[in-house]
Amino acid sequence: xxxxxxxxxxxxxxxxxxxxxxxxxxxxxxxxxxxxxxxxxxxxxxxxxxxxxxxxxxxxxxxxxxxxxxxxxxxxxxxxxxxxxxxxxxxxxxxxxxxxxxxxxxxxxxxxxx
Amino acid sequence: xxxxxxxxxxxxxxxxxxxxxxxxxxxxxxxxxxxxxxxxxxxxxxxxxxxxxxxxxxxxxxxxxxxxxxxxxxxxxxxxxxxxxxxxxxxxxxxxxxxxxxxxxxxxxxx
Numbered sequence: 368x369x370x371x372x373x374x375x376x377x378x379x380x381x382x383x384x385x386x387x388x389x390x391x392x393x394x395x396x397x398x399x400x401x402x403x404x405x406x407x408x409x410x411x412x413x414x415x416x417x418x419x420x421x422x423x424x425x426x427x428x429x430x431x432x433x434x435x436x437x438x439x440x441x442x443x444x445x446x447x448x449x450x451x452x453x454x455x456x457x458x459x460x461x462x463x464x465x466x467x468x469x470x471x472x473x474x475x476x477x478x479x480x481x
Numbered sequence: 482x483x484x485x486x487x488x489x490x491x492x493x494x495x496x497x498x499x500x501x502x503x504x505x506x507x508x509x510x511x512x513x514x515x516x517x518x519x520x521x522x523x524x525x526x527x528x529x530x531x532x533x534x535x536x537x538x539x540x541x542x543x544x545x546x547x548x549x550x551x552x553x554x555x556x557x558x559x560x561x562x563x564x565x566x567x568x569x570x571x572x573x574x575x576x577x578x579x580x581x582x583x584x585x586x587x588x589x590x591x592x
Contacts, residue, residue, distance in 0.1 A: 398578050409485075409568065409584035410525065417577055425579070458524060467578035468515045468570075472524035 369393065371473035373459050379479045380449055388444045388476045392461030399442050400462075400470060401434055405455040413457075416442065449480045482507055485583035487569050493589045498559045502586045504552040504569030513572035514545055516554050518565045519585065525568055528554075559590045 372391045380386050392399050401413040412426040416436045427433070431449075436442040446453055456477050460470040487504045494500050506514075514531035529536065531543040531552055542555040552569055569583035 400578065400580075402582075407584075410582040412579055412581065415577060415579055423577060423579055462578060467572055467580070468513055468530050469527050470525075470578075470580065472526070474524055 371459055371461055371471050373457075373473035373476050375476055376474065377477045377479075379481065381481055382451060383448055385445065385447045386449055386478065388446075388457050388478070390442045390444070390459030390473060392440065392442070392459070393463075393471055394440075396461035396463050396471070397439070398462045398464070398467070399436055400460045401442070401444050402458045402460065403455045404458060404475075410458065413444070446478075449478075451480050454478055454480045483583075484508055484581050485569055485571055487567075487583040487586045489584055489586060491587040491589050493591060494559055495591055496559055496561060498590075499555065499557045500559055500588060501556075502554045502567050502569075502588075504554075504583055506550050506552070506569075506571045506581075508571070508573055509550065510574045511550070511571040512574040514543075514552050515570040515572075515580070516541075516543060516552075517568040517570055517582070519568055520565045525582075528567070556588075559588075561590050561592065564588055564590045 374389045397418045399416045402410040414434045415423040431447045434444045456475040458475045460472045516528040517525040518528045519525040535544045540557045544553045566585040566587045568585045
């Protein structure tokens with residue numbers, strides 16, 4: 368079956384521009400996560416959606432970052448006024464219900480801010 | 482101090498070798514533990530969960546020491562295909578599905 372998909376796969380933008388990154392989770396997965404991975408670094412948690420509950424936004428690094436999940440499925444991560452330090456791979460993952468350990472990751476969006 | 486710490490490596494080993502990775506976590510409220518594998522320029526994938534009594538999956542053995550807040554992964558009879566970065570991952574009690582990843586340990590298995 369289809370896995371987690373993300374778009375675009377690569378994005379190059381200029382400093383100060385806004386970007387939107389999209390994630391399509393596995394159908395039926397109720398939880399969706401966004402992470403960021405900078406070069407040579409581990410994954411940094413950003414935000415987590417579980418069903419209809421309020422999202423856990425504790426990992427968002429600044430108010431320039433926001434995310435929404437429409438209809439309990441597709442999610443969009445928006446970065447406003449991008450900075451060079453925002454350059455990273457943005458990874459989305461989804462899980463089925465309470466099986467938190469088995470997170471299925473998408474291929475990521477590689478963002479480069481010039 | 483990082484919440485999850487790993488030796489970044491790289492570990493360079495010959496085929497057939499046994500290699501062990503260690504990981505420490507700082508928050509005693511950590512309740513669930515996992516090892517993920519990430520191939521170069523690919524997404525992470527779950528390798529195995531880590532249970533209190535220790536668990537084995539083929540050539541892979543995971544151990545947990547809650548008292549020392551320490552997790553290990555042992556790989557026996559290394560294969561070339563084991564070359565990857567191994568990520569130690571913890572989940573904190575009462576924080577839902579939020580996972581905290583270590584920076585990973587790079588393994589390179591040579592012929």
